Amino acid sequence: MQWRERLRRVVARLDVLAVAAAIVACGPATAPTLPPPPPVQRPDSLEAVDPPLAVADTVSVPGWCQPPERTAADVRAEILWDRWGVPHIFAEDVPALFHAFGWAQAKSHGDLLLRLYGQARGRAAEYWGSAYLDADRWVSTNGVTARAVAWLDEMAPHMRAYLDAFTDGINAYAADHAGCIDDAVEAVLPVTAVDVLAHVQRVVHFTFVANPELAGGVGGGTSAPGTGSNAWAIAPGRSESGNALLLANPHLPWGDLFTWYEAQLVAPGLDAYGAALVGFPLPGIAFNDRLGWTHTVNTIDAVDLYALTPAEGGYAWDGGVRPFDVERHALRVRQPDGSMATETLEVRHSVHGPVIGEREGRPIAMRVAGLDRPHLFEQTWEMLRARDLISFESALARQQIPMFTVLYADADGHILHVFNGAVPVRPFGGWRDWAGRVRGDTSGTLWTTLHGYSDLPRVLDPASGWLQNANDPPWTTTFPPALEPDDYPAYMAPRTPLAFRPQRSSRLLAENRQVTFDEVVRDKHDTHAEAADHILEDVLVAARTYGSDLAGRAAEVLSSWDRSVDAESRGAILFETFMRELGRRPWSSGTPFDVPWMARAPFATPDGLSDPAGAAQVLGEAARQVEERYGALDAAWGSVHRLRRDSLDLPANGAPGGIGVFRVTGYTDDADGQRRATSGDSWVAVIEFSQPVRAAALLSYGNESQPLSPHRTDQLPLYARQQLRPVWLTRAEVLANLERTDRF
Numbered sequence: 001m002q003w004r005e006r007l008r009r010v011v012a013r014l015d016v017l018a019v020a021a022a023i024v025a026c027g028p029a030t031a032p033t034l035p036p037p038p039p040v041q042r043p044d045s046l047e048a049v050d051p052p053l054a055v056a057d058t059v060s061v062p063g064w065c066q067p068p069e070r071t072a073a074d075v076r077a078e079i080l081w082d083r084w085g086v087p088h089i090f091a092e093d094v095p096a097l098f099h100a101f102g103w104a105q106a107k108s109h110g111d112l113l114l115r116l117y118g119q120a121r122g123r124a125a126e127y128w129g130s131a132y133l134d135a136d137r138w139v140s141t142n143g144v145t146a147r148a149v150a151w152l153d154e155m156a157p158h159m160r161a162y163l164d165a166f167t168d169g170i171n172a173y174a175a176d177h178a179g180c181i182d183d184a185v186e187a188v189l190p191v192t193a194v195d196v197l198a199h200v201q202r203v204v205h206f207t208f209v210a211n212p213e214l215a216g217g218v219g220g221g222t223s224a225p226g227t228g229s230n231a232w233a234i235a236p237g238r239s240e241s242g243n244a245l246l247l248a249n250p251h252l253p254w255g256d257l258f259t260w261y262e263a264q265l266v267a268p269g270l271d272a273y274g275a276a277l278v279g280f281p282l283p284g285i286a287f288n289d290r291l292g293w294t295h296t297v298n299t300i301d302a303v304d305l306y307a308l309t310p311a312e313g314g315y316a317w318d319g320g321v322r323p324f325d326v327e328r329h330a331l332r333v334r335q336p337d338g339s340m341a342t343e344t345l346e347v348r349h350s351v352h353g354p355v356i357g358e359r360e361g362r363p364i365a366m367r368v369a370g371l372d373r374p375h376l377f378e379q380t381w382e383m384l385r386a387r388d389l390i391s392f393e394s395a396l397a398r399q400q401i402p403m404f405t406v407l408y409a410d411a412d413g414h415i416l417h418v419f420n421g422a423v424p425v426r427p428f429g430g431w432r433d434w435a436g437r438v439r440g441d442t443s444g445t446l447w448t449t450l451h452g453y454s455d456l457p458r459v460l461d462p463a464s465g466w467l468q469n470a471n472d473p474p475w476t477t478t479f480p481p482a483l484e485p486d487d488y489p490a491y492m493a494p495r496t497p498l499a500f501r502p503q504r505s506s507r508l509l510a511e512n513r514q515v516t517f518d519e520v521v522r523d524k525h526d527t528h529a530e531a532a533d534h535i536l537e538d539v540l541v542a543a544r545t546y547g548s549d550l551a552g553r554a555a556e557v558l559s560s561w562d563r564s565v566d567a568e569s570r571g572a573i574l575f576e577t578f579m580r581e582l583g584r585r586p587w588s589s590g591t592p593f594d595v596p597w598m599a600r601a602p603f604a605t606p607d608g609l610s611d612p613a614g615a616a617q618v619l620g621e622a623a624r625q626v627e628e629r630y631g632a633l634d635a636a637w638g639s640v641h642r643l644r645r646d647s648l649d650l651p652a653n654g655a656p657g658g659i660g661v662f663r664v665t666g667y668t669d670d671a672d673g674q675r676r677a678t679s680g681d682s683w684v685a686v687i688e689f690s691q692p693v694r695a696a697a698l699l700s701y702g703n704e705s706q707p708l709s710p711h712r713t714d715q716l717p718l719y720a721r722q723q724l725r726p727v728w729l730t731r732a733e734v735l736a737n738l739e740r741t742d743r744f
Contacts (some may be wrong), residue, residue, distance in 0.1 A: 015318055020713035027551070064601070079104055079742040080734045084725060085703040085711030088264040088734045094158075095165040097267040098281060100744055102169025105261060106181075108704040108711070109278045110174065114185035116257055116279050120198035121145060126332040127187050129417045133333055133343070138212045139202060139346050140329040142368075143353050148197035151374035159378045166281040200376060203257050206213055209403050210303040210363035210368050214356060215387050222717045227252055228471045229296035230505055230662060231407040232520070233415035238465035240514040241690060244409040248275075248285050248294035248685040251657075251664045253678060254701045260683040262699050264729070265384075270524040272384045273695070273729060275683040282380045287687050289697070290387050291410035294685075296469045298405040299493050300421040301431065302369040304447075306352045306440030307362045313365065315350055315597060316441040324355070332556045352440060365440055369450055370402030370422035389414045389460075396420065397453040405469045411689040419457040419474040423492060431608065457483050457492065466509040470502035470657070479510055479602055497597035497606070500660025504530035507603050508662065517688045519697060523662065524684060525722035527565040527653055529572070530660025531579055534607050535593070536563070542612035551616050554578075554623035557633045566660050567638025567651035567720070574633055578622040579659050585618060587611060629673065641667055644676045648713045650720040652677050663722070684724060696724035 002166055007579035076096035080088045087104040091097035105113055105727045118124050124132030139145070152160060171190045174181050206212065208227065232247035252258035260275040263283065274286025309316035316324035329345040348355040352365040375398065382395035389410060396406060401420060408416040424447040426434060438445050457474040459467060462482045471479055473493040474486050485495055498506075507530070508523045509515070538556060543555035554574055561571025582592050587610055594608030609615045626633055630640055638651025654665030654677075666679035685697040700719045704711035718725060728734045 002475045024522070026682060059392075061688075066457075075743045078744045079744075080731070081739045081741070082728055082734055082737045084699075084714060085739070086262050086264070088728070088731075089266060090731065091265075091267040093266050094270075095161060096744065097265055097270070098162045098165035099169035099172070100742075101263065101265065101281060102166040103742070103744070104147050104169075104263065105174045105276075105278060106170045106173035107711075108706065109259065109261065110177075110180060110706060111182040111185055112187040112256075112259060112705050113170065113279055114174075114181070114191070117195040117199055118185065118188040119257075120148075120195060120202045120279075121188075122329075126334055128184065129334045129336070133331065135212070136331050137345055138206065138330065139198075140345055141356060142201075142206050142210075142366075143327075143354070144198050144201045144206065145194070147201060147371065148194045151197045152193055154374045156375075156378060159375075159381070160193065162381075163196055163281060163377070167191045167193055167196060196279065196281060196375075199257075201371075203277060203279075203290070204376070205368055205371060205402060207257065208297065209370070210366060214303075214366065215303070216629070227258070227297045228657065228664065229294075229469075230524075230664070231296050231405070232505070232509065233407045233409040233417070233467040233471045234509070234515050234520070235409075235415045235465040236413040238509075238513065238515055239688075240516045241572070241688065243688050243690045244411070244413055244415060245515060245517065245520055245689070246287065246292050246294065246407070246409040246525055246687045247524060248683065248687070249524060250275075250285065250294075250682050251666075251680050252682045253666075254680075254682065255705075256677075258682070259701075259705065262697065262703050264734075270385055273727065274384075275685075275699070280377075282377055282384065284380065285683065285685075286384055287685075287693070288384065288387075289411070289691075289693050291389070291392055291408065291689070292406040292687050293383065293392070293406050295404035295406060297471055298403060298419055298421060298469070298474045299471070300419070300423060301434055301491065302402055302422050302424070304352075304367050304424070304434055305356075305437045306349055306350070306365045306367065306445070307359065307437040308346060308355070308365055308440040310361070310363065317351070318441075318443055322351065322506075324350060347566045350440065352446065357436070364437065367447075368402075369424050370400075372447065373400045373402070373422070373709065375400045385405040388412060389416065399450070399453055405474070407467055407469060409687075409689060411691070411693075414461055415465075415467050416461075417459045417469065417474065419493065421456070423451040423456065425451055426489070428492050430491075431494045434491050451489075452520045453490075455488075457488060459483060464510070466515075468502065468505045470499075470505040470507055470662075472496075472498060472502035476502060476506065476602070479506060481599070498599075498602055499657075500530040500534075501657035501662065501664070503603060504528065504660045506660050510603070517694060520686045521724055524686065524724075526662040527569075527651075527655070528661070529563050529565060529575060529655070532561075532563040532575060532659070534605075535609060536575070538594075538609045538612065539615055539619060540607060545616070546613040547616035548620045550623045550627075551620035554619050554633055557675045560634075565637055565655040565659075565663070566653045567636065567641075569637045570634040572637040572655070573630065573635055574622060574626050576655055576659055577626050578619050581618045581625075582615065582624050583616070583658070587614070587683065640729065641665070641675045641677065642670075643716050644670070645713050645716060648716055650716060652720065653722065654680060656680075685727070686724065693729060695727035697727050698724045 076683050077091035077100040089100045118127050119135050122136045125136045174189050228251040230249040234245040236242045259278045261278050262275045264273045272286045272288045274283030276283045311321045314321050327347045331343045333341045350365040353367040355363045356366045357364050379400040381400045386392035403421040406418040406420045459482045462478045462480045467477050475483050476498050540555045543551040557571045565572045589610045593606035594610050597605045641652040642650045643650040654663035655661045657664045664680040665677050667675035668678045670676045683699050688694040702711045702715050
């Protein structure tokens with residue numbers, strides 16, 4: 001539907017003034033006759049936003065962008081939107097809660113939500129053209145839609161009703177607010193519970209567990225690139241207040257299927273606050289007044305690739321030949337002129353799973369763990385409603401979530417780390433034996449069962465009083481170590497040196513005997529480069545001894561650097577470039593470090609340079625790159641690295657985690673030569689399990705993605721200033737900071 005037709009439809013329902021207001025509120029940015037909205041007035045400091053808005057400052061939204069007015073007797077759910085665009089949903093019953101949450105997601109992320117569901121159907125190329133054809137092939141190859149139908153049939157009736165209520169809420173918003181939804185995605189409507197289950201598969205099982213890039217390279221890493229996280233759980237004995245503390249800090253790309261949505265859900269038996277991935281009907285990271293948990297991407301191997309041996313009539317199997325099972329899918333592809341073409345996709349299945357590609361003439365089949373476990377949302381629902389450690393672990397032990405480390409804390413003072421996921425019971429070998437391609441011609445390599453909950457690495461209430469994970473294996477969750485790797489199968493998790501980011505994470509906790517809430521907030525934004533403490537002095541000596549004049553000048557810049565990656569830091573660009581080049585070069589000893597990482601000295605190693613002359617050459621090369629690209633060896637980090645969204649353009653801080661910065665920000669190159677933040681710290685929350693609970697949070701890119709929403713950019717200034725915003729948990733707090741109300 002074109003803009004003019006949309007406007008005609010609106011005019012049929014509203015007067016002219018309401019139409020103009022509606023266009024400003026949610027119309028497309030391409031509206032041809034309206035001036036751009038005025039710039040959003042942003043506070044200069046977090047303190048400036050603490051006082052509540054006056055009643056006169058609350059936003060008045062025209063009728064077409066909210067449900068019809070209802071009497072008190074009619075209202076089953078109410079959404080109180082705070083002034084950061086966070087929905088606080090208060091419902092009289094659970095179906096009404098899910099309906100309102102679907103409605104809220106459609107309001108905040110309607111265009112993105114429908115585009116994601118269209119891709120999960122495997123019909124994105126039909127809707128939007130050949131650019132989506134590879135995504136459709138991946139979804140169809142892995143049988144996502146058919147499995148979603150089967151999963152829905154296996155759901156408990158009450159959970160199925162909840163999913164139906166969630167999608168009804170999405171459809172209701174779209175039906176009443178067509179002018180707020182991009183014409184290009186309206187073809188996906190209406191959505192159903194099958195779309196939700198297909199979407200969760202595409203995100204969790206076929207992006208996080210099994211990365212679509214496998215289909216191209218049929219090897220290498222399995223989990224999605226650019227994904228990671230930090231997480232802390234601090235026991236009362238290490239907390240100055242005597243209350244347990246939790247830090248939730250996922251690092252994901254800033255958009256697409258990785259987008260977080262912050263919300264509070266209140267209904268009989270539930271009062272939870274957290275963040276859901278867009279399109280999910282429940283938060284995946286959350287807390288209530290008794291407990292909370294967060295996730296990190298763990299070092300789990302829940303997918304295997306099998307190299308098959310082609311044979312006449314199929315593939316070799318246990319000394320004979322086994323035929324492929326073959327499926328054919330008709331993929332419709334929209335052409336530039338609007339016509340449709342059809343591609344026939346033939347998918348061959350071995351006993352292991354679908355063939356996703358070929359390598360050196362051999363078909364490669366993929367086997368993903370956890371596809372027979374359809375109750376992810378039911379388990380999450382139980383986790384949200386848990387009131388203590390026993391009820392939480394009873395839910396977690398269902399093992400319906402196929403990966404992600406769990407860090408947990410509660411009001412009773414317990415802290416917990418579980419290496420959660422669907423780990424296959426493999427017949428032999430260690431991590432490396434299963435990290436690449438495995439022989440697919442014998443049943444001796446085919447796993448058929450998964451490890452139970454009691455088999456997984458788990459640490460409860462360690463003597464250290466703290467737990468951390470920064471995407472390191474579970475063996476380094478605390479120091480002194482609480483787990484012995486030899487107690488577990490060698491393939492459970494890798495035994496690798498502690499990388500600089502988890503080392504920084506551990507150091508921050510180990511060196512603070514009495515942690516406060518404010519210190520957790522401060523340390524969350526820590527930009528100190530841990531790697532510099534291990535090798536920088538050696539690099540300076542090497543450059544002055546073996547280096548070129550350029551390397552010598554670089555050494556002078558690094559000698560004055562504050563070893564941080566703040567916006568004003570000078571030398572950070574040079575050091576980050578040096579470390580990247582250092583990691584790319586092969587070293588005769590196998591490592592650039594003189595002393596490798598050792599578990600008995602976890603914070604003092606690695607140390608020194610194995611080849612000082614070679615390191616001096618690397619520094620010279622890094623200096624050449626920085627000078628050519630940015631004009632000066634001491635360019636300030638924030639002059640190059642930017643926070644850009646819509647018209648906002650601010651100096652950034654934080655760096656990729658490889659140099660040991662706890663405040664992770666990832667960047668991509670813009671056309672003007674500067675680097676734009678596109679990943680890293682996404683939803684950050686610090687929670688103290690006091691009575692009442694205290695929390696602060698930040699959703700870096702804002703809680704809405706719809707065009708013209710002020711909540712697309714309102715939190716980036718806080719990101720630039722390394723601040724969190726207060727979380728409002730009581731109805732009175734929300735009403736004091738109210739932007740609008742919707743009733744159902």
